[in-house]
Amino acid sequence: MKTRYIVYAALALVVGFLIFNKLHGGKGKEAQGQASGSKDGKKKNGPVPVKVMIVKDTAVTNNIDLTGTIDPNEKVNLVSQTAGNITGIYFEEGSHVSKGQVLVKVYNADLTASLKQTQYQLTLAQQIEYRNKILLQKEAISQQEYDTSLSAYNSLKAQGDVIKAQIAKTEIRAPFSGVIGLRNVSPGGYLSPLTSIAVLVNTDPMKLTFSVPERYQQLIKTGSKVSFSIASSRETFTAVVYAIEPSIDQTSRSITVRAKAANPKNLITAGGFAKINLTLDQIPKTIMVPTECVIPDLKASKVYIAHNGTAVAVPVKTDMRTDTKIEVVDGLKAGDSLIVSGLIQMRPKVPLKITKVIQ
Structure with missing residues (x-):
């Protein structure tokens, strides 16, 4: 058991x-x-593989992209100052006309006849005034009789000037040289001051109007050059600023600028849309870094640099931006090793393994 x-x-x-x-x-x-x-x-938790870029000074041109409208140098809707039947049209649609050239004539035969009548009377009044002047010198007539003949002469002379001015209004002339558009009248038609004859434009040079943000007001000046392109041509054109609006638009907070562009080949069309590249200034020496390298912080932005095999956070001040880079005005110096990859893993004193150095 x-x-x-x-x-x-x-x-x-x-x-x-x-x-x-x-x-x-x-x-x-x-x-x-x-x-x-x-x-x-x-x-x-070993070293983080990163790529670094050696910081260096570079020259940067400060440009901004804007949009603008194209207008002719001069543009006028031709109308008549008097009414009447059209007796002649002396231009071809779409042709070039010179300043002072007669474009349209309105019936003025009655005015011409009145002018001739006045001129005959004026000739007689001039002779009477001359004889009375001699008689006055010889004391053969009174001063009052001479003054009456002189007044009649001057009155007829002024009347002749009025008729000449009326005849001038029956001839519509080009106020400036340019290209005339499509006509809206025909020979024999009745022309009134409300009737549009045609549009006359001067297309060389052309005017380029655009707005510049308020912050760049001090950088745009008379004489500044502007590069722009248009949809109807592959060429790049140049305009020179000649006028700046003295006040800022309160709605857009921008200032209106106008420039002139030479158009000898007539490639720029009025009313078109322009893409403008405006050169504001050139910075001869500054530091530009990739935008993604600058990390925003509560107090200031910062970047990471490689120093003695570890990551070091450096606060920086930035200014101008481009599509891919940002200007660092304080915090970096030429020769620093800026970390450009692996930024998500970056912390101060993190050990680093540099895989590539970008010069």
Whole structure:
């Protein structure tokens, strides 16, 4: 009996040992795995591979892109100052006309006849005035008689000038040289002061009107050159600023500028849309870095540079921006190793592994 109890007790101890070993042995392996994982974690927290760019001074031209409208140098809607039937049209549609050239004539035969009549009377009045002047010198007539003849002469002379002015209004002349458009009248038609004859434009030079933001007001000056392009041509044209609006538009907070562009080949069309590239100034020496390298912060922007194998955060001040770069006016100097990749993992004193140096 005692032997059987001893065997049962031995079996119970073996089973208990196996159960204990199974339970606590798994935890040991798990702990061992965690220890192994911690070793791997140290490997994961090793140096961060990055690319760096050597900072250097560069010359930068400060440009901004704007839009503008193109207008002719001069443009006028030709109308008549008097009414009457059209007796002649002396221009071809779409042709070039010279300043002072007669374009249209209105009936003026009655005025011409009145002028001739007045001229005959004027000739007689002039002769009477001359004779009376001699007689006055000889005291053959009174001063009053001479003054009457002189007044009649001057009156007829003024009347003749009035008729000449009326005749001049019956001739519509070009106020300036340019290209005349499509006519709206025909020979024999009745022309009134409300009737549009045609549009006359001067297209050389052309006027370019655009608006510049208020912050650039001090940088745009008379004589500044402007480059622009239009949809109807692949050429790039140049205009020179000649006038600047003295006040700022309160709605857009911009200032209106006007420039002139030579148009000898008539490639620029009035009423067109212009894409303008305005050169504001040129900075001979500054630092430009990729925009993504500058990290905004609560107090100021910052960048990371590589120093002695670790990352160092440097606060910077920025100014001008382009499509891909930003100007750093304070915080960096030529020769610094700017970190341009792996910025998400950057923290101060993070160890670095430089994979590429961009000069």
